[in-house]
Amino acid sequence: xxxxxxxxxxxxxxxxxxxxxxxxxxxxxxxxxxxxxxxxxxxxxxxxxxxxxxxxxxxxxxxxxxxxxxxxxxxxxxxxxxxxxxxxxxxxxxxxxxxxxxxxxxxxxxxxxxxxxxxxxxxxxxxxxxxxxxxxxxxxxxxxxxxxxxxxxxxxxxxxxxxxxxxxxxxxxxxxxxxxxxxxxxxxxxxxxxxxxxxxxxxxxxxxxxxxxxxxxxxxxxxxxxxxxxxxxxxxxxxxxxxxxxxxxxxxxxxxxxxxxxxxxxxxxxxxxxxxxxxxxxxxxxxxxxxxxxxxxxxxxxxxxxxxxxxxxxxxxxxxxxxxxxxxxxxxxxxxxxxxxxxxxxxxxxxxxxxxxxxxxxxxxxxxxxxxxxxxxxxxxxxxxxxxxxxxxxxxxxxxxxxxxxxxxxxxxxxxxxxxxxxxxxxxxxxxxxxxxxxxxxxxxxxxxxxxxxxxxxxxxxxxxxxxxxxxxxxxxxxxxxxxxxxxxxxxxxxxxxxxxxxxxxxxxxxxxxxxxxxxxxxxxxxxxxxxxxxxxxxxxxxxxxxxxxxxxxxxxxxxxxxxxxxxxxxxxxxxxxxxxxxxxxxxxxxxxxxxxxxxxxxxxxxxxxxxxxxxxxxxxxxxxxxxxxxxxxxxxxxxxxxxxxxxxxxxxxxxxxxxxxxxxxxxxxxxxxxxxxxxxxxxxxxxxxxxxxxxxxxxxxxxxxxxxxxxxxxxxxxxxxxxxxxxxxxxxxxxxxxxxxxxxxxxxxxxxxxxxxxxxxxxxxxxxxxxxxxxxxxxxxxxxxxxxxxxxxxxxxxxxxxxxxxxxx
Amino acid sequence: xxxxxxxxxxxxxxxxxxxxxxxxxxxxxxxxxxxxxxxxxxxxxxxxxxxxxxxxxxxxx
Numbered sequence: 096x097x098x099x100x101x102x103x104x105x106x107x108x109x110x111x112x113x114x115x116x117x118x119x120x121x122x123x124x125x126x127x128x129x130x131x132x133x134x135x136x137x138x139x140x141x142x143x144x145x146x147x148x149x150x151x152x153x154x155x156x157x158x159x160x161x162x163x164x165x166x167x168x169x170x171x172x173x174x175x176x177x178x179x180x181x182x183x184x185x186x187x188x189x190x191x192x193x194x195x196x197x198x199x200x201x202x203x204x205x206x207x208x209x210x211x212x213x214x215x216x217x218x219x220x221x222x223x224x225x226x227x228x229x230x231x232x233x234x235x236x237x238x239x240x241x242x243x244x245x246x247x248x249x250x251x252x253x254x255x256x257x258x259x260x261x262x263x264x265x266x267x268x269x270x271x272x273x274x275x276x277x278x279x280x281x282x283x284x285x286x287x288x289x290x291x292x293x294x295x296x297x298x299x300x301x302x303x304x305x306x307x308x309x310x311x312x313x314x315x316x317x318x319x320x321x322x323x324x325x326x327x328x329x330x331x332x333x334x335x336x337x338x339x340x341x342x343x344x345x346x347x348x349x350x351x352x353x354x355x356x357x358x359x360x361x362x363x364x365x366x367x368x369x370x371x372x373x374x375x376x377x378x379x380x381x382x383x384x385x386x387x388x389x390x391x392x393x394x395x396x397x398x399x400x401x402x403x404x405x406x407x408x409x410x411x412x413x414x415x416x417x418x419x420x421x422x423x424x425x426x427x428x429x430x431x432x433x434x435x436x437x438x439x440x441x442x443x444x445x446x447x448x449x450x451x452x453x454x455x456x457x458x459x460x461x462x463x464x465x466x467x468x469x470x471x472x473x474x475x476x477x478x479x480x481x482x483x484x485x486x487x488x489x490x491x492x493x494x495x496x497x498x499x500x501x502x503x504x505x506x507x508x509x510x511x512x513x514x515x516x517x518x519x520x521x522x523x524x525x526x527x528x529x530x531x532x533x534x535x536x537x538x539x540x541x542x543x544x545x546x547x548x549x550x551x552x553x554x555x556x557x558x559x560x561x562x563x564x565x566x567x568x569x570x571x572x573x574x575x576x577x578x579x580x581x582x583x584x585x586x587x588x589x590x591x592x593x594x595x596x597x598x599x600x601x602x603x604x605x606x607x608x609x610x611x612x613x614x615x616x617x618x619x620x621x622x623x624x625x626x627x628x629x630x631x632x633x634x635x636x637x638x639x640x641x642x643x644x645x646x647x648x649x650x651x652x653x654x655x656x657x658x659x660x661x662x663x664x665x666x667x668x669x670x671x672x673x674x675x676x677x678x679x680x681x682x683x684x685x686x687x688x689x690x691x692x693x694x695x696x697x698x699x700x701x702x703x704x705x706x707x708x709x710x711x712x713x714x715x716x717x718x719x720x721x722x723x724x725x726x727x728x729x730x731x732x733x734x735x736x737x738x739x740x741x742x743x744x745x746x747x748x749x750x751x752x753x754x755x756x757x758x759x760x761x762x763x764x765x766x767x768x769x770x771x772x773x774x775x776x777x778x779x780x781x782x783x784x785x786x787x788x789x790x791x792x793x794x795x796x797x798x799x800x801x802x803x804x805x806x807x808x809x810x811x812x813x814x815x816x817x818x819x820x821x822x823x824x825x826x827x828x829x830x831x832x833x834x835x836x837x838x839x840x841x842x843x844x845x846x847x848x849x850x851x852x853x854x855x856x857x858x859x860x861x862x863x864x865x866x867x868x869x870x871x872x873x874x875x876x877x878x879x880x881x882x883x884x885x886x887x888x889x890x891x892x893x894x895x896x897x898x899x900x901x902x903x904x905x
Numbered sequence: 906x907x908x909x910x911x912x913x914x915x916x917x918x919x920x921x922x923x924x925x926x927x928x929x930x931x932x933x934x935x936x937x938x939x940x941x942x943x944x945x946x947x948x949x950x951x952x953x954x955x956x957x958x959x960x961x962x963x964x965x966x
Binding site: 192193209211212259266273277 | 913916920921927932937941944
C-alpha cells in the first residue's frame with residue numbers, strides 16, 4: 096500500500112488521490128492532505144517534510160469548519176492591532192512549530208506569531224485593517240492544524256502570574272542587594288579601620304535607600320502572609336521572616352539616628368534568599384500543570400449527534416448536552432468527544448495519548464472508543480456510554496489533579512520547626528527586655544538588646560535549605576536518568592521498604608510478539624492468515640502482536656466481529672465461523688476431548704512448556720474445528736534479574752503484580768527471582784491500587800513501578816509511583832518519579848539518592864539554625880558584636896549552599 | 906574622596922540600568938518559554954523568494 100505523502104498513512108491504491116506537484120507524482124489519502132501539501136510546497140516550505148521526525152503522522156485534517164465566533168472572547172485589543180492566544184491541536188514536534196510560525200508570519204497583516212513549545216499555545220498579533228481572525232484561522236487550517244480557543248483554567252493563569260510576580264520581586268531584591276553589599280562591606284571595613292563620621296552616615300543613608308524597596312516591595316508577600324498568620328494566631332514562616340527582616344530594618348534606622356552600626360544587609364539577605372527559594376518551588380509546580388491543560392484542550396467542544404426517527408438526522412450540538420446512549424458521528428480527523436462503543440464503520444484511531452502506542456488502532460463495531468483520542472481515516476458512529484466527568488480522560492485528569500494537591504511534607508518539617516522557633520525567639524526577646532529593664536534600669540539598652548535578639552535569631556538561610564537541596568539533588572538525578580517530580584516525594588521515597596513491579600512493560604519489555612504458530616489440519620501459513628484476518632479488527636495487545644509480528648499475509652474478508660473481553664474474539668472469515676481465544680474460551684465452544692485429540696500429546700506438552708516459560712497461548716477454532724495454536728511471548732528485560740536481586744539483597748520486599756494469568760506470571764517471576772508467594776496475578780487496574788493500599792495498611796511504605804494507563808491508579812495510590820520512560824502521558828503524570836532510561840537497575844539508586852537528598856535537607860536546616868542559636872545568648876547578654884551578626888548570617892548561608900553542593904557529586 | 910563618590914554614582918546607575926533591563930525582559934515575556942529557543946537557534950534563515958511561485962493557492966493569501 097502506498098503512503099500518503101503528507102500524513103504518512105497507508106492508503107489502499109483504490110482510494111489514493113494522485114496529483115502532480117512541481118513535476119513529481121505525489122500520493123495522498125484524501126483531498127485534504129493534497130490541499131495541504133500543495134499549499135506548503137507553494138509557500139516554499141517543503142523543507143517541513145524533511146525536517147519532521149520520521150515517526151510523525153499528523154493524520155488527515157479535521158474537515159469540520161472552524162467556528163470563528165468561538166474565538167471572539169479571547170481576542171484582545173492592543174496598541175497596534177489585535178492579539179489572541181489560541182491552542183493548536185496537531186502539533187507533534189519542533190518542525191510543526193517552525194511551519195506554523197512561518198506560515199503565520201507570511202500572512203499579510205500578521206505582525207507577530209510565537210508558538211510555545213511546552214503548551215502548544217500560539218500568541219498571534221495582527222493588524223485588523225489588513226486581515227481578520229477568520230482569515231488567520233483559515234490559513235492555520237489550510238496547513239492541517241486545528242486552532243482551538245484557549246481555555247486555560249483560571250488556576251493555570253493564576254500560577255503563571257504568580258510566578259512572574261515572584262521573579263520580578265526576586266530580581267528587584269537581588270539587584271538592590273548587590274548594590275547594598277557594596278556599602279555594607281565598606282561600612283564593615285570602616286568598623287575595623289575607622290571611617291570618617293560624614294562618610295559613614297552618607298553610606299548608611301544610601302544603604303537605607305537601597306534596602307527600602309527590598310523591604311516594602313519585594314517583601315510584600317511575606318508581610319501579607321505574616322498579617323494573615325497573626326490574625327489566626329499562628330506563628331508561620333512569614334511571621335519569622337517579617338520579624339527578622341523588619342526588626343533589622345527599623346533597628347538600623349534607629350542606629351543611623353544615634354550613630355551606631357546598621358544591619359540593612361541582614362534584612363535584604365533574608366528577603367532575597369527566601370524569595371529565591373519560593374521561585375524555585377513555583378517553577379516546579381507550574382511545569383506539571385501544563386500537561387493537564389494540554390489534556391483538557393484535547394476535548395472537542397462540539398459533536399455531531401445522529402438522531403434516528405424514520406430518517407437519519409445529523410445535528411451539531413455542544414458536547415456537554417450529549418447524554419448516554421445517544422449516537423455520535425465522527426468524521427475523519429476529528430477527536431472523539433466521549434467514551435462509547437462503535438456501532439457502525441471502521442477506522443483507525445490514534446490512542447497514543449492514552450496508551451503510548453504510536454501505531455493507530457483499528458476500530459470496528461463493538462470496539463470501545465475513548466474521549467480525547469483522534470479518529471484518523473474512516474467515519475465512525477458510536478453509542479455514547481460515558482459522558483462528562485465519567486470519561487476515562489476526565490478520570491485521569493482528576494487523579495492527576497488530586498495527586499498534585501497533596502501537601503509537601505518536607506516543607507512541613509521546616510514549618511514545624513518554625514512553629515516552635517518563633518514563639519521561643521519572641522519569648523527570649525521579651526525576657527531580655529524585662530531583664531535589662533529591671534537590672535539596668537534604663538529603657539534604651541533594654542530595647543536594643545531585645546531587638547538584636549530578634550535580628551540575630553532569624554535564620555535567613557532557612558528559605559533556601561529545602562528548595563536548594565531538592566533542586567540540586569533532582570538535577571543530579573535527572574542527569575542519571577531519574578526524574579523526581581517534587582520535594583515531597585523525597586521524604587516519602589526514603590522510607591520505601593516494599594517495591595511493587597508491574598509485569599508487562601516493567602519486568603518485560605512490553606512488546607509482545609508472535610514467537611511460534613502451528614496449523615492443525617491446515618498449513619501453518621493458512622492458520623496465520625485466518626487469524627490475522629479476524630485479529631486485524633481487534634485492538635487487544637495479543638491481536639496486535641499477531642497482526643504486526645506474524646509476517647506479511649494478505650488477510651481474508653472478515654465479518655461479524657465481536658470481542659469477548661478477557662477471553663477472545665469471534666467472527667466469520669470467508670463465511671466460516673472463526674473463534675480465537677484462551678483455552679477457557681475455546682473449551683466453552685468445543686468439547687474438551689476433541690481439543691485434546693486435535694492437539695495431540697506432543698503439542699500439548701510443548702504448549703505446557705511455552706506456558707511455563709511465561710508465554711501466552713491462544714487457540715484458533717475454524718469452522719468448529721481446532722485448527723491452530725499461537726504463542727505470544729514478551730521478552731524479559733536483560734537487567735530485570737540483576738535489578739530484582741539487588742533490591743532483595745538491600746532488603747526490599749519485591750512484589751510482582753499483573754493483569755495476566757497466574758501461569759504466565761509465575762513463569763516470569765521465577766525467571767527474575769521473585770518468589771511465588773510474592774506474585775499477584777489477574778488484577779484489574781483498580782485491584783492493583785487496592786493491593787497497594789492493603790500493603791500500606793499493613794504499615795508498609797510502597798513504591799509502585801509501572802508504565803501504562805493500567806497502572807495509573809496504583810501509581811497514584813503508592814507512596815511513590817515510578818513510571819518507566821516509554822510510559823503513557825497518564826502514567827508519567829501520575830508518577831512521582833520517572834526513569835528516563837528503561838533500566839531497572841536505577842530503581843535502588845533512586846531510593847538511595849532520595850535518602851541522600853533528605854539527609855542534606857535535614858543538615859541544611861541544622862546549619863540554617865545553628866549559627867543563629869549560638870549568637871542568641873550573646874545578644875541576650877548584650878555582647879553582640881555587629882561583626883558576629885554579619886559573619887553568622889553569611890556563614891549559615893554558605894554552609895547551606897556548600898552542603899547542598901555535595902549532592903552534585905556521588 | 907570625590908572619585909569615590911563619582912564611582913558610587915556610576916555603580917548605582919549601572920545597577921539600576923541592569924534592573925530596568927531585567928524588568929523589561931520579564932514583562933516582555935523573555936522568561937515565558939524556556940524550552941523553545943534551543944530549537945529556534947537551529948532554524949536556518951529561509952530561502953523563500955526563489956521558491957515562491959504563484960500557484961493556484963493565491964486566494965489563500
